[in-house]
Amino acid sequence: MHEMALCEGIIGIVEEEARNRPFSKVKAVCLEIxxxxxxAPEAMRFCFEAVAARTIAQGARLEIFEMPGIAWCMACSKSAKIRQRYEPCPSCGSYQLQVTGGEEMRVKELEVD
Incomplete structure (x- = not known):
């Protein structure tokens, strides 16, 4: 389950921010995925709760905002939203799509005290 490692990285980011800015408690962590x-968002929520225990983020809400998949079609030169890899272009039906967005995960914001 790689979500556990991802949550450990998120806690590392939170703790680094706590060292750089004066706050003592994290109330919410907002992610873009x-x-x-x-x-898997549900696996992230489960792992985050376990990893955040006994840290500055213990009890914090994990808010996940799903970002769409975006691809550029090499055949018709249009951008399109996609839900999964290897979908056809919704404009022309070609399978020559280059993914340009939707693979990222980032900490968007922290709600702190």
Whole structure:
């Protein structure tokens, strides 16, 4: 389950921010996760709760915002939203799509005290 390692990285980011800015408690962590990133939101929530225990983020809400998959079609030169890899272009039906977005995961914001 790679979500556990991802949550450990998130806690590392939170703790680094706590060292750089004066706050003592994290109330919420807001993530943007691309639909093509192979990250299960429910697994992230479960792992985050376990990893955040006994840290500055203990009890914090994990808010996940799903980012769409975006691809550029090499055949018709249009951008399109996609839900998974290897879908055909919705404009022309070609399978020559280059993914340009939707693989990312980032900490968008922290709600702190």
């Amino acid at each position: 691309g639909v093509l990133g192979h990250v």
